Amino acid sequence: MxxxxxxxxxxxxxxxxxxxxxxxxxxxxxxxxxxxxxxxGQHDILPQGGDRFDSPGTKDVLTGVAIGASGGSLLGAALGVVAIPIGGPFAPVLGAAAGAHIGSLIGSVSEMKDKGEIEVGGENVLRxxxxxxxxxxxxxxxxxxxxxxxxxxxxxxxxxxxxxxxxxxxxxxxxxxxxxxxxxxxxxxx
Known part of the structure; x- marks a missing residue:
């Protein structure tokens, strides 16, 4: 060297x-x-292209997905119970599924880091x-x-x-x- x-x-x-x-x-x-x-992102280091297996700003996304999905499913189920007269007996199940899906999307996006945003031990702030x-x-x-x-x-x-x-x-x-x-x-x- x-x-x-x-x-x-x-x-x-x-x-x-x-x-x-x-x-x-x-x-x-x-x-x-x-x-x-x-x-x-375009250094073509990996066989499938790119430079990293995961984007540095997305390491906490799975936590956000889990929190969002659980919160969304509870809210969706509660709304489904209220909607039983309109949607029938499957309304709570459909409400929970829709709530989990929407909650997981919101949760994942909320945990992504923008360039320069402070995160503990993150690569996102490195020049x-x-x-x-x-x-x-x-x-x-x-x-x-x-x-x-x-x-x-x-x-x-x-x-x-x-x-x-x-x-x-x-x-x-x-x-x-x-x-x-x-x-x-x-x-x-x-």
Whole structure:
């Protein structure tokens, strides 16, 4: 594993200029990588597609379904008892079933988390990487790190991050798009 500095640029010509500047500063071409980072959810890590088996904001949904279904079935059954003269003897059963269904829908939606909403131990509040062209370079020491960060800033890179990994022959083999980036310098795309 080596220390890696990486950042995002908006346009392909910025990628080329940034990579040439890193090579001019004596960074080994084999230890420089550029690639496109897909939007979250589209990294195609799993065989069926996507990046995760479950969405981070939906981990409490089953609890919401259970609470909503039980509450809804009780309410539906109570309303069904009142409706026996109109609906007959099956009104409480139908009312309970309808109430459970509606309650489970309401319960599941009420437990979903929006991006950034606070949840205990949740991934939903963790920062994700931007989508776009990433350039990365392997650095050997602190002076190379400072020089790389300066070059990234000079060529308009945003969300410059520090990471660990292995770049071999221009390919960052162990890059994980789902890890939380450790920013060393943060700017925003204008």
């Amino acid at each position: 080596s220390h890696i500095i990486a950042g995002f640029v908006q346009q392909q010509d910025q990628v080329v200029k940034l990579m040439l500047a890193l090579q001019s500063a004596k960074f080994d071409e084999k230890h420089i990588s550029s690639f496109y980072v897909n939007p979250p 994700q990487r931007k989508t776009g062209m990433m350039v990365a370079v392997s650095v050997r020491d602190a002076s190379e790190e400072v020089e790389a960060i300066h070059i990234f800033n000079t060529f308009g890179a945003v969300d410059i991050e520090s990471s660990a990994g292995k770049i071999v022959d221009g390919d960052w083999h162990d890059f994980d798009p789902l890890t939380t980036p450790h920013l060393v310098f943060q700017t925003s795309l204008q």
